[in-house]
Amino acid sequence: MSHPEPRFFFTRRGFLTLSAATAATVGLSAFSSTDAHASAWPVASPLTPTADVSPTSVVTWDTRSDSWAARDGLGRVLPDFSEVGPPREDRFVGMFYFLWLGEHTTSGPWNIEQILAAHPEARDDKTHPAWGPMNDYHHWSEPAYGYYLSSDEWVIRRHARQLVDAGVDVVIFDATNGFDYPENYTALFDVYAAIRAEGERTPDIAFMCPWDPAKPLVKKLYQDIYAPGVHSDLWFTWKGKPLVLSNPALLGPDLRTLLGSDPAPLPVGATNGQTFTVAGNGRVVGARVPTWGSSTSGCTLTLRAGGPGGAVLATRTFTSIADNSICTVAPTTPLAAGTYYLEQSAPVGTVGWWTEPTSTVPGGQAYRNGTTVAGDRELYLEEGAVSTADVLDFFTFRDHQISFFAGQTGPNQWSWLEDHPQHEYLDGSGAVEQMSVSVAQNALNGRLAAMSEPTAQGRSFHAETLPSSGSLVRHGLNFQEQWDRVHDSDPEFVFVTGWNEWVAMRLDDWLVAEGDVIFVDQFDQEHSRDIEPMKGGHGDDYYYQLVSNIRRFKGVRDLEAATTPTSIAIDGSFSDWAAVGPTFRDHSGETAHRSEPGWGSAGTYTNTTGRNEILLSKVARDATTISFYVETAQTLTPRTDPNWMLLAIGIDGSTAPEWEGFQFIVNRTFATDGRSVLEASLGGWSWSAVTPVDIAISGNQLELAVPRAALGLAAATSVDLRFKWIDNPTVPGDMLDLLASGDTAPNGRFSYRYRASLP
Incomplete structure (x- = not known):
């Protein structure tokens, strides 16, 4: 009899519990240098609608920023219509955007570049007094707008202008650590809405949620933003529905007990049962059913009020149950606060209910034939104001691949950051739907790494090498190598990492990071991945490199024709x-x-x-x-x-x-x-x-x-x-x-x- 697989929790910034085998798949194996083309996934997800991206708000004040000229600080000139051709309306760019500045620690600011410039010996000494406190966030350098907070509406407005001028279609908020920062996204929504009310464009919005467990946050976003229609004109839609980056498989019912360790068979003519309590809004109740390998077994589940013999609220008969399936029954209306009873009866073939010999369900009790027995039955209970079915039906889900190296491992999956050459992520028809581009990667020799490791894949990394000299950091060689890969593959959607992360937590220990001083996602100018302009350093070089590549990917409009010659009298009449x-x-x-x-x-x-x-x-x-x-x-x-x-x-x-x-x-x-x-x-x-x-x-x-x-x-x-x-x-x-x-x-x-x- 097979048993449920172990569960683990992972976040990007260093709080994790996972097995060694899992760690290997997350990024400890060497990446492939072969071409990243893959065969089509055979079946498109039933969640994939047929419609495409919906239009945004009406634009009445069009600045035509895609036709503007520019030369960056390195003398690189933006391409124009003659080089990239007309706009391609079926190509889209998303920017990873961060709402967390000032939401966790705000000591300092601790500027790593300044610390190392003044105290180079601190590079390998985590006890050096120049460092801020352990577990506090440090800036890798200073943004052009200063050490701002994510709630700064003056900055939010400027970001909106910069991103829309670059050709970014959607900002994808980082919620991978389980925080959605409602005060900050509300400030951004309000600024974006004001800009649109003025007749101008802004990017749309979407969220990238935790890898595990995603359920609470996706449902929270649905309940707080999407169900009530908050600023619905800002939502980025993909294939006809609002996009969310999350694995829909993680949105199943909440397990109210630990996994049962003892399968209790259900003899013919007998019943198994379990009482339980709900606080309100109980929507789905279920049992994990063993069949001892049989695929022809069946049973009936009945939901009753109170206890054995109580009023029937819902019933459902199951046939051909796969071993260890979760069988569920749903009442026609959500359960109010109180005690309820789930009953298993009418066995067909070999069937049972996973049971824990000790009591694990608060206020609950296991039953056999209406009589109490020791322990509790394994129970699934979904409760809350939001239905999983409603959430699954509302969004277009794209599961975001956690690994930088593995590529696509299932249908409807996207990447957010990958080692070069990035993989192509295919839709159900085999077309290249999505790829990612990143400025730099916290990776090293085919493994996950910390940016504080000296040879991690920084901004200058290219052709599998990080130059020993920092003189190339302004040129964005890593960034360009990734963009070149995208231009060759030409996906529908490009996910760019990233705009404004800026800070990383100072850690005492993390996974496989080498060195005494540990910062995972950001460290210094070379080992960082923000595109937003910085004070000093590379300034706005990466911004115009972004603009240039988005133009090559999406195309631009030609210059508007000048009217016929006109002699103007400089007389103030106009x-x-x-x-x-x-x-x-x-x-x-x-x-x-x-x-x-x-x-x-x-x-x-x-x-x-x-x-x-x-x-x-x-x-x-x-x-x-x-x-x-x-x-x-x-x-x-x-x-x-x-x-x-x-x-x-x-x-x-x-x-x-x-x-x-x-x-x-x-x-x-x-x-x-x-x-x-x-x-x-x-x-x-x-x-x-x-x-x-x-x-x-x-x-x-x-x-x-x-x-x-x-x-x-x-x-x-x-x-x-x-x-x-x-x-x-x-x-x-x-x-x-x-x-x-x-x-x-x-x-x-x-x-x-x-x-x-x-x-």
């Missing part, structure tokens, strides 16, 4: 701009001030640099002049304000000195006659006056005109230029500062591109 196109739009709400608590001693973060909210801009041309227009949400502040409404201009193909790809700037200085001044870069943020230019300002509008010749453009020629508006930077010339200071249109390193044929 009426001659009405027929000029295209319109270059910026995100709204970016000048909101920040006053939010930070992590521990980081204190309150205050930012009041938001000033002129840039909404839209235009460009016009004629044979001799290039004219620019910009409109803000409110009346423009005085141009005597510092760093007021700067216009950076870059000429395609120019080899002149530049700042971040822009050869010219306007409005940095003004002439004595009131006109603005066009300046040329001398290299970097150093400028030399070229010529005064006409400018007119009225209310919330501004227009100016630059002579073609001053930009190095011959008369009556085509135009291909990039431009951006910058208001109130705190550190002029610093691209990372543009993420947080004032307003920039478009954001960060992005620029608008204007292309027009002969006038």
Whole structure:
């Protein structure tokens, strides 16, 4: 007679109990270097609907960020329509997103990079006083927005903009440790809803739940968010239903007892029974039934009120029972608080009920033929406001593979992080449904590892090697190798790990980690996997690498056509701009001030640099002049304000000195006659006056005109230029500062591109 298999519990950050055999499958065996293609799973899950992804909210303010240009800090240029082609509406990208910052420990902040820079000897000494307390969370470095908390709505809004500009379709919240952080997801939902109410896009949302036990959290999410329809327009749907990353097999009824150790046979004409109590909302009651290997056995289960002979609430007859099956019966309405009796009768063939000789069910009692006997019968009882059947029917489930190396081991399974070459995860038809991409992996030589191990697979790891020098850390070689694998396989969905984890718990011991100092998922710049920009280090390099690869995966829209040449009178009336196109739009709400608590001693973060909210801009041309227009949400502040409404201009193909790809700037200085001044870069943020230019300002509008010749453009020629508006930077010339200071249109390193044929 077979017995139930042992159970284990695993989380990603170091709290686990599992057998040695289980540990081997989780990541201690060597990965395969063969091609990751696999045969199709023969049967699609019955949970898989036929419909596809549902539309999101209506977009009325389209910034067309997929057509923006950018060059990152390493000189890498984003691909455009000519390189990647039009958008592919059947390709999707999910970003692993973290809501846990500030929810467990907030001592410090303890910055590992700073600790090691000041005390390199601490690298191999867990007793060094520079470390924070054991089991406290440490930051691997400092985010560009500071040591923020996940509830910071100012940061949440900026994240939404960055992710949607990159082409991310859904943020997938990390709930793998069993916490869902409702206050933080509520803050994010509210910000996303506000952005959508403004007519703009945000990513959708989904959750990735614990590997084991998933049941309580999935049901909690269903009860708290999905059943009441909380922000339903934000839900990411896959194959017609909201997506949840969880194993549906873990959503079975709750076992109210320990596993029974003694099978009690049921003779012909006899009954077995068990009383039990419920606190309310009892939905399903069941027994584990041994058949001693027979496949032709049967019996009847009857649910009664009170005890033996009580009123019948439900009954069900079972035939051809597989050995050790859980047979269940459900009342027509949930059981109220009280005592109930489950009775087994009418045996066919060899059948019984697993029993524990000692008492294990609180308030319960085993019975034979209506008379009490020692011990308790093994009992399954599902109780609660949420039905497992309802949850199973509501979601599209994708079981998330825990191993970095094993690949797909069953149908309807996805990966979240894998060693290269990543496996293809197939749907029921054999098509490649999903693959994962990660910045780095806490893996080493085919085994699970801690990021604090010096040769773990960091950001520079590629071709099965981690370079000895850290000089390549900005280049994202590991990240790109994983993306290249995805581009070759072309799945429907890519899961990217990750955006903003930032912290790891300092552990005294963990699994097979080598070394005295142990941090599992994050450690330092090399051994970390966040894409969100950091202060110093690689800055925003990984963000633009993400944008570039998503564009190659999903495609982009082409530039909108410029209207016919128009001569603009710089007179402050602005009426001659009405027929000029295209319109270059910026995100709204970016000048909101920040006053939010930070992590521990980081204190309150205050930012009041938001000033002129840039909404839209235009460009016009004629044979001799290039004219620019910009409109803000409110009346423009005085141009005597510092760093007021700067216009950076870059000429395609120019080899002149530049700042971040822009050869010219306007409005940095003004002439004595009131006109603005066009300046040329001398290299970097150093400028030399070229010529005064006409400018007119009225209310919330501004227009100016630059002579073609001053930009190095011959008369009556085509135009291909990039431009951006910058208001109130705190550190002029610093691209990372543009993420947080004032307003920039478009954001960060992005620029608008204007292309027009002969006038």
